Amino acid sequence: MPGPSAFVPPLPPPPPPTSASSALGKRPATSDVILGRTQRKTADDTRKAQKKIDNAMLVPDTPPNAAHANLLATKWLNTTKLAELAETQGLVYKKGKFSAIEEEQLKNAIEHYRTKNELSYEQIHEMIFSKNDKRDQNFWSEITAAVPQRPIVAVYHHVRRTHHPLKARGKWMPSEDESLIQAVSDLGQQWEKVSQRVGRMAADCRDRYRNHLADRDKRAIGHWTxxxxxxxxxxxxxxxxxxxxxxxxxxxxxxxxxxxxxxxxxxxxxxxxxxxxxxxxxSGGQKPRWSQRDAHILVHKIASLNVRDDTEIDWKVLPDESWNLWSAHILQRRWMTLKKSVRGWEDMTHQEIMDILTVKKADMPPSPHPHKRKQKRSAEVIAESEDGAAAGSE
DNA sequence: ACGGACCCATCGTTCCATGA
DNA sequence: TCATGGAACGATGGGTCCGT
Known part of the structure; x- marks a missing residue:
């Protein structure tokens, strides 16, 4: 352990180059979480989602390049090709989870296409699931145009997944598991056929089987030895x-x-x-614990990102050389609990929450000794007096 | 000493996007 | 169409603080 005081975090981290890099390559964590699972959620969630959408709408990220937009919406480029174009032509395209806004835009675009061409819902459905790409090129191009910077192939996969007719979702019942095991033993791992039999989407059958049912007996669960x-x-x-x-x-x-x-x-x-x-x-075999100091650093780092919403945070970029113990996953969770500690956070904007948290964490004495806090902190002197105690090597 | 409130650590499950 | 990595979320049990 180095001397504690040497460790004090440089309080407000240097001003960042702001986020403006909406570029490709690394993902600006598109917008959101809200969809996909929406079916199970409440009206309250919907309201919040709407609030977020309204927020994000304020700053439309319009594609600056019409030729590129056209390319993305018409050519079925594979990822290699996309990456190449990004490199050579400066093509900007979007990856990652579809945001709630994009979801909405797609829905509207599909409906618009349907009424414009006087189609029934059944016909749209056929179009989405038809195997004949050529005939429906127009359809896919049009709806892709509604989601700026998304390549047509990503839209294709996304829409086919979200419009899939099999409704079964959520927890697997034991009876479903049995049915799945039986289907696989009859049909082998032909997930499309298995899917028909079980009544779940092919990919879900596969995940369930592979992750939980295949060699069930071999698999250990619970604490690791x-x-x-x-x-x-x-x-x-x-x-x-x-x-x-x-x-x-x-x-x-x-x-x-x-x-x-x-x-x-x-x-x-x-x-x-x-x-x-x-x-x-x-940390060399020690098991580090999350400390107030870590919380302090986290809040200030997030503040320095100047994002409009925490869904824009790329959690992987937060660690640096002197602070890299915590995984992106953990940081994100820590943030959620921090955020939820703010009274009334549900109805606040990101900025409002940040304002409160930065004040709350501003003068938090960064404690070099996470454990042992027997003394009441009647005065701030205590921190200093602890020096000699800790196992000091140096 | 006891018990409740709260936070934290860990493990599990489902859903999703992407690459090939 | 399949495999893969991983994001998002759920659940549970332990630890700590604090009032009684």
């Missing part, structure tokens, strides 16, 4: 740092799970590593 943790750490570090790769980004979790003997699944390994083992590894 010391041995498992060591094994995972060994495997991940072998595959990354020892190969000159980045252990936060360059891990193939399928391979890792295999090397764990399939006793733990992909997600299990990934979450165990990113949320827990990686920070232990980074």
């Amino acid at each position: 010391k041995e498992e943790e060591e094994e995972l750490t060994r495997i991940v570090t072998e595959m990354t740092v020892e190969q000159g790769k980045d252990m936060d980004n360059d891990v193939f979790w399928g391979v890792v799970a295999k090397r764990m003997g399939d006793r733990r699944g992909r997600q299990q390994c990934r979450i165990k590593w990113t949320d827990s083992l990686s920070k232990t590894y980074k």
